[in-house]
Amino acid sequence: MIRLSAAAFALAALAAGTMSAEACNPLVNQGPGKHVAPMSLPPEMLARNHPGAPAKTSIVGLWYVAHTETDGTLLFDGYDTWHSDGLEEELGNLPPSTGAVCLGAWVQDGKKVQLLTHVDWLYDENENWVGTLNMTQTNKLSSDGNSYTGPFDAKFYDTNGNLMQDITGTTKADRLN
DSSP states (O other), X not given: OHHHHHHHHHHHHHHHTOSOHHHHOGGGXXXXXXXXXXXXXXXXXXXXXXXXXXXXXXXXXXXXXXXEETTSOEEEEXXXXXXXXXXXXXXXXXXXXXXXXXXXXXXXETTEEEEEEEEEEEEOTTSOEEEEEEEEEEEEEOTTSSEEEEEEXXXXXXXXXXXXXXXXXXXXXXXXX
């Protein structure tokens, strides 16, 4: 009964515009299981630790990625896959019930990669839909193609399409394959 009341309160507050996406979604460092630093990967998982591997010129592949806000706070980290057909998908290191899978579309021009749109359905911890995320990025591949970095802009919208929060920061990634 308490859980249902909390969910009803969160939805009513969102509808009334009195609660931010940050208060409703663990994507912005709320709730159990949050962490304040990107996870550490075993060195053997990183592509740069495979001697003799040729340099990569495309972002296509599997990456470990961390999105950090401009104040240094980790927004979230996860695994990101860039496909040769221009589609991208990311599995955020977030509770699955909160909407941890994002999909996107991208283009590449030389070492510059533009993530045109990256979208996700957002849920609170009671599995109520609270809105959507739209993230854009402009990333630059390293000279060996085993890492990239660049600015991101993450916009959080409520269920009516109203902008609730806009977070900017830096994306950094290491190639896994």
